Amino acid sequence: MQSISSGGPGRNPDLFYSQTILSSGMDDPQPFCLGGRWKSSPDTSPVINPYTGKTFATVCLGSQSDLLAAAATAAGSFQETRTLPLYTRKKILHTIAALIEERREELVSTLIHEGGKVRKVADGEVSRAIETIMISAEEAGQITGKILSLDRTPGGKGHTGYLTRVPLGPILAITPFNYPLNLACHKIGPAIAVGAPFLLKPATATPLSSLILARIILAAGYPKEAVSVVPAPGKVADSIISDERFGYLSFTGSPDVGWDIKNRAGRKKVGLELGGNAAVIICSDSDPDYAASRIVAGGFVNAGQNCVSVQRVLIEDPVYAEIEEKILSGVRALKVGDPADPDTDVGPMISADAATIAEESIRSALLRGARLSAGGERTGALLPPTVLSDVDPTFEISCRELFAPIILLTSFETVDEAIRIVNSSTYGLQAGIFSDSLRAIRKAFNAIDVGALLVNDIPTFRVDEMPYGGVKGSGIGREGPKYAIREMTVEKMLVMNER
Incomplete structure (x- = not known):
């Protein structure tokens, strides 16, 4: 009763x-x-x-x-x-x-x-x-x-x-x-x-x-x-x-x-x-230390369970290796474990099942040619911050929302190419671009199909008074x-x- x-x-x-x-x-x-x-x-x-x-x-x-x-x-x-x-x-x-x-x-x-x-x-x-x-x-x-x-x-x-x-x-x-x-x-x-x-x-x-x-x-x-x-x-x-x-x-x-x-x-x-599979464009004229630190902050907060969590990181060829190493250095500094510990940066995903699905996505990408640079092995619901390098943007892992502490590194040669990669997604919530070039910024803003473009910051940025929402499959x-x-x-x- x-x-x-x-x-x-x-x-x-x-x-x-x-x-x-x-x-x-x-x-x-x-x-x-x-x-x-x-x-x-x-x-x-x-x-x-x-x-x-x-x-x-x-x-x-x-x-x-x-x-x-x-x-x-x-x-x-x-x-x-x-x-x-x-x-x-x-x-x-x-x-x-x-x-x-x-x-x-x-x-x-x-x-x-x-x-x-x-x-x-x-x-x-x-x-x-x-x-x-x-x-x-x-x-x-x-x-x-x-x-x-x-x-x-x-x-x-x-x-x-x-x-x-x-x-x-x-x-x-x-x-x-x-x-x-x-x-x-x-x-x-x-x-x-x-x-x-x-x-x-x-x-x-x-x-x-x-x-x-x-x-x-x-x-x-x-x-x-x-x-x-x-x-x-x-x-x-x-x-x-x-x-x-x-x-x-x-x-x-x-x-x-x-x-x-x-x-x-x-x-x-x-x-x-x-939701979405948020992309960030890092141009060669950007501040590499700042860009890398923001990528680490945006990719792993709340164990990546964020609609605008950094997922696809597009890096211009001349600075790809430098940015990759700076990101990995930032990942190595993160403390993973008990969420009740005030010093912990990355805790568990919502369930072991969710972590298992994310782990399977990682394995599938590795079989297709991606390179595991950090993380990848879960323990229960705890999946450590994971970085996959040299990820082809057509891989399934790039095309859907992961909702997990995983970032994907991809290189590009021109801003036009990077914009095409960003727009290849069925989602369009938020995106970011790191560049000091007004021409590149204006081109990205005019061409990328998202609800908001963040300049010299990550798409994970949100303050609660701003209009928040997307286009295409993002709602x-x-x-x-x-x-x-x-x-x-x-x-x-x-x-x-x-x-």
């Missing part, structure tokens, strides 16, 4: 959660949030610590009926949330940011245990989540309209238009495992800013940080019925994709799943962030609070006849 739960009889749910998350794990299955209420279910799923391979916690999974109930409560609360005054929405967002900071250590510990994220990256994600919420609060005050003079033609004489933006409706948000807290904030922050209820379906591998976030949002005072965070298997969640009670669906994840969701989403607006729409707000709203006009 399913039951409404607050973490157990006689317990303060927030205190219980904080105490247990910082210990060795959780004994009781963690309930999910459905319309502001905490609900348990008989269907549960383990949360595995990728580094130890042991169960850290167990979470209750939502059923199809739970998701439909969440859609109903979201739709029922829309009239309340859409009429929340600006000062209330901003106050709620400021309180959320403050509460995330207050629970920083709990969230950092959670990110380490549920996703294998190294401490320094986990702490950075919490900081970014706070920034994302604060930016959302700032942008809430920028949802302004404008006055239109409609008398440009005789028929408009005496008429004035007042244009504003209004929320499309409740938000359905689906997030992946790699940045479970900040990516949730990138969807929920703008939703609260516009006054929309939401249903968040986090990845079942990393649901705990999202469940903590739900408690924070409720404590901050957002209407309870507007808040649902329900982990559920993908097949169960399929039932909610076409639900017309949602006005906007925001998905971050794999291309196959994302494009299928778009096809089944019905009339609702859809935003997709689907549609843009994130970043200002731009997500635009996606979640529609223009609405009032026309006054001044007779």
Whole structure:
């Protein structure tokens, strides 16, 4: 029998959660949030610590009926949330940011245990989540309209238009495992800013940080019925994709799943962030030490599990050997191992299965003629930083998203050749170019099909206020609070006849 739960009889749910998350794990299955209420279910799923391979916690999974109930409560609360005054929405967002900071250590510990994220990256994600919420609060005050003079033609004489933006409706948000807290904030922050209820379906591998976030949002005072965070298997969640009670669906994840969701989403607006196999062009006129250090930083952060992780490194022939050695020197300096150790740079991938797939890709590339310069041998979910040199850009390993701590080195003779290689990908999220030549930079910017080109930096660079999204197979729409707000709203006009 399913039951409404607050973490157990006689317990303060927030205190219980904080105490247990910082210990060795959780004994009781963690309930999910459905319309502001905490609900348990008989269907549960383990949360595995990728580094130890042991169960850290167990979470209750939502059923199809739970998701439909969440859609109903979201739709029922829309009239309340859409009429929340600006000062209330901003106050709620400021309180959320403050509460995330207050629970920083709990969230950092959670990110380490549920996703294998190294401490320094986990702490950075919490900081970014706070920034994302604060930016959302700032942008809430920028949802302004404008006055239109409609008398440009005789028929408009005496008429004035007042244009504003209004929320499309409740938000359905689906997030992946790699940045479970900040990516949730990138969807929920703008939703609260516009006054929309939401249903968040986090990845079942990393649901705990999202469940903590739900408690924070409720404590901050957002209407309870507007808040649902329900982990559920993908097949169960399929039932909610076409639900017309949602006005906007925001998905971050794999291309196959994302494009299928778009096809089944019905009339609702859809935003997709689907990843890529980010390329970097290093020209011979660039600073070799700086370029190499940035490549190492961008290729192995979060064990390469990043939509804009450096994957394809294209190096101009005259400096290929020099850049290769500087990259390898940087790789050798990285500390690999326990993510809880503050000095660790690279921790495990999300699972041993994911690491096995990456290892098989490495072996396949070696059989085709690539050269292993570093790494390559996994231990459980731990794959050390891997560098493959002399990789033909037509190899399968170059053509798909690896989502692993692997970078591929390829030489080129001209910038035009490098641009062709970059554009040969089905993806187009972000790319980078290291060069002091304005001509090369302008040529790359005009020709490379991506959502953003980074000059003298890596495509892994992202600050949370910037528009973020891609073209081609990398998706549609843009994130970043200002731009997500635009996606979640529609223009609405009032026309006054001044007779």
